[in-house]
Amino acid sequence: MAGRRHAAAEAADEDGPAQQGVRRKAVHLMVALRLTSAIAGAVVALMAVDSVARPGWTLGCVAVLLVWAAIFTAVLLRRGPLTRVLVVDVVVVAGLCLSQSWVAPAQVLRASAGTGWVDIVVSSGVFLVQFGSRQPFGLGVAVVVAFVYMVGAPGPREAPVVLVVQGLLAAVLAGLLRREARGADRELAERSRAVADAAARAAARADERDQQRRLHDTVLATLTMVGTGAVPSGSAALPRRAASDLRVIDGLRSRGGAAPRAVRLDVALRALVPALRPGLPELRVVVDVPPCELPGEAAEAITLSAQEALTNVARHSGATEARVGYWRTAPAGVGIEIADEGAGFDVAAVPPQRRGLQESIRGRMRAAGGGAEIVSRPGSGTRVRMWWPDGGG
Structure with a gap:
């Protein structure tokens, strides 16, 4: 069980549907942050361009920022959060940090907290890298950006501390989302494996029941007839019955693959007439079935059920x-x-442990998706009705 859970966990950790969903949402969040912060920063920068030390530098930085935001959006939406794209984004953010004294107004530089357009872009960069990368890379980027910010705007300021705190909070949030997604994928993988195991067990049980039906129709029937004296041990028919039974057992051992896609049911039923079991009383069988095709499994179930019914008639x-x-x-x-x-005979009086009617006819037809019923009364003959796929009339 532990190995099965470990395998399910490995399958989930690779790339489960929940993690894929979180990754898609993270891409959309990163794109939204970069686009909105770039546009907002550009608007604020242009509004204050007359009050900066170097207006030309400001216009150039705004142009680079907008172009990069467009490239960032196109790449992420097409290929996801690539490491090299995140590295370039960090470089752009670091460049803005280092150029603050030239592109930000003096009153903003004197403020204790980051309130300028550069702070808008830098904060979004620290935040989005936590969703696009693994730890500790994301937190390392937050610390590096905070340090570069202090280099570009020296003096006692709260902004670098805020950047580190923002990175830490975003890293915790991203980590929680990824952990929950991995847990959901593990649960889905375990459920899928459980469903597959249950289906395999059901298939094995169905195959076992089918083998039991075939053995009942052949080997057990022969042993019963020998035990009751219906076929004497020295009868010439006994070797033929034993050889026929062996062919059935050999077929069970070598059986494999899917059933034929289509089978002529009328041909299969007519083939039953000369194939009635050796040692049974002679029985004339009139087959009134027009040409018709059925799926292989359904045709096989009807043919084998009909064979058991005819054997019961003869016996x-x-x-x-x-x-x-x-x-x-x-x-x-x-x-x-x-x-x-x-x-x-009285159908209700047949003991439930008798497998002929219950399994070799009714059970076999149910397993194939059809049905069967037996109608009989003492002195009035017997009708065994089988149908596929549904409806007895």
Whole structure:
């Protein structure tokens, strides 16, 4: 169980849907921060361009900032938060920090807290790098930018401390989001694995039940007939029955792959007539089924169920003839009826542990997505009706 959870965790950590969703949202947030901060900073810078030391530098920095914001947006929306793009963004932010004394008004430089247009751009740069990179790179960038800010605007100021605090808070928020996304992906991976395991177990149980049905129809039926004396141990029919049973067992062992996509049901049912089990009383079978095709699994289920029904007719009914009839069910299914005028029996009186009717006919048809019913009364013959895909009429 621990290994299974570890595998699920590794699969989730690689690139789960929750992490992909967080990454997409982070890209949108980073783009929005860079665009809005660049536009807002440019507007503020142009409004105060007459009060700066070097207006030409200010106009140049604004132009570079706007061009870079457009490139940043295009690259992130197309390819995601690449490390080299984030590095260039940090370089642009650091350049603005170093040029503050030339591009920011003097009254802003004298303020204790960062209130200028450069502060708007720098704060967004520190914030967005926490969502676009792993730690400790993001926090390292925040510290470096704060230091460069102090170099560009020396003196006692609160802005560098604010930048570090902003970086720390953004790093914590981004880390929490990533951790929750990884946890969600692990849970999804474990649930998917549990569903797959349950489906595999269900398939194994279905295959086991199918093998049990086939063994009941062949080997167990032969042993029962030998045990009850219906087939004497020295009978010439016994080797033929044993050889037929061995072929069935060999088929169970070598069976693999998907069932044929389409099977002629009428041909398969007519093939049952000469294939009735050796050692059974002679039974004349009249097959009245027009040409029709079904999916391989459905045709196989109907054919094997019909074979079990005809075997029961030969073994128990005392009838010398059975009829295989046909009807069409909506929208594209078929119904098959095995009818005889033999002794009949009380269906309700059949013990539940008897697997012939319960599993080899009803269970097999249910497993294929269809259904079956047995109608019989003592002295009135028997009708075994099977249908696929739905509806008994």
